[in-house]
Amino acid sequence: MAMRPLIVLALMAALAAPALGQEIVPEVAAPAEAAAPAETPSATLEAVPLAPVEPDGAAQPGQERLTAALSTRTVSISSSFDGETLTLFGVAEADPNSGATHLEGTYNVVVVVVGPLQSRVARLATRNLGVWMNTEQVSFSQVPSFYHVQSSGRLATIIDPELLAAEAILPSAHLQQTDEADPEQRARFAAELERLMTEEGRFAVNEQGVSFLSSTAYTARVSLPHDIVTGPFLARTYLVKDRQIVARRTDSFIVRKVGFERFLGNAATQYPFLYGLVGVLLAVGTGWLGGVVFRR
């Protein structure tokens, strides 16, 4: 991860800047994008300021735009993987196309990190004839395996509740697709599934997760647990002003197994017969070797 030191430099530079400073001093190459007038991806950072997937919020003709970078775009799972923490850096700046030269007012940022989707089932155990068993279940499709919402303030205060619901920002908005027809049952199991996902750390809402380095530069940390589901991840950032979304962008990163772990994972699914055979041979071989080494 050659770029990590640069990120740290960028962070230090940002912290060193006056807290309310409008412009971050471009001492170091990295934060140049904060002051850059046009889209100039800084190659040193591998910042990849993707053009926002969706254009600025339609509610207002945007004066603002977001530029952001993730500390890594590929999380590699090797044998020593035990979770990893990513950092998202971003800057809200005036969009030169709108004619604005600087930003005024109070901004808030909401960052949502979404992992690969899965189908999940919630089950309820009840006591029957003295024995606890699962008796009811409701399955949900398109459930994110990871959904962390972070914001720079209380969501209820910084963003219009209707907008929050319409944009499906909260985890509960992603427990809608289900086979259950009865709305009461559906709501009950969705709530329980959300609770279970939260207890396992897969869902989270952290209203202090985004911190501002200056009035326009922000950072958020994303902790990926050791049992993370591999696949593509999205980091959606919403810039909020006066309880409305004024700009947004989406960054992506990928979590994947590398090296031997990747090889084993692929072998298990693509060559199951060979994989099983190797497993048997390994077991017989280990047992035989143990008998030889420790022959009594």
Added chain:
Amino acid sequence: MQIYLPIAELSMNLFYLAGIGAAVGFLSGLFGVGGGFLLTPLLIFSGVPAPVAVASVTGQVVAASTSGALSYFRRGGIDLHLALYLILSGVLGAFGGVATFSALQKLGQIDLVISFGFLILLGFVGTLMLVESVRSLLKSRSGMVVRERMPHQHNWVHGLPFRTRFKKSKLYISVLPVIAIGGVIGFLGSLLGIGGGFVLVPALVYILRVPGSVVIGTSLLQVVAIMAATLMLHAWQSQSVDILLAFCLMVGGVIGAQFGASAGKYLRGEQLRALLALLVLAVAIRFGLSLVLTPADIFSMAVLGPGRG
């Protein structure tokens, strides 16, 4: 030291895995059982998804039983003819067990069935073993001669048709009970993730009257074959065999088994059986409680899809 398990898709402590492998291996060496009935619940308790635990433990059982089976084979302690019948029917049973496992997983009842299976199987076998061993302990202590069962004693099993001669076991019996025992062990073993040695040995001794000289070796060979077949079936059908997990357990298990076998020399047969019976009963009670006691959370969740329960 954390190690990432690519099929279980989580990381665990390497020393913890090798440690429980060694602890269970010690017991398996001590008592001459595979140890799957201890290891599977331990892994599930440690957070390994149940399908991965059940499928991967098969590897550990194969490894733990191989060295024993080999040494019995060298000493001529295996009735290959009998083992062939047991293995063929056992593999068929394993097919049924793995298919049942997948079906129950979809229904969300796998935990219930595993708990019930362990409770009934372990409770029954544990009680039988405890009664038998305590009785013989008391007898030997009071100076009485324990009467060995005669291999030629007949019971109802010997009246069944399709009789075959098993030379090494000095038996001339119907193949039907042999096939039935093999099939049931294969089914239960693959369903519950256990080798089934602790069920097979009493079944061979008490139902078929297989003499003691070949019973352990034949049972070990059957366990190796059935667990190898089950591993293949799990790898093929649910793709939930984690080779890395199995390997960590195996290494610990094989080493632990050697120490267990040495420790076993200091204990008498009845004492060993009584201890094993207590252990088996303890696991049975643990599963029984999980069925009866109110769970900490009455809601649970699972991922739907291949290899997940």
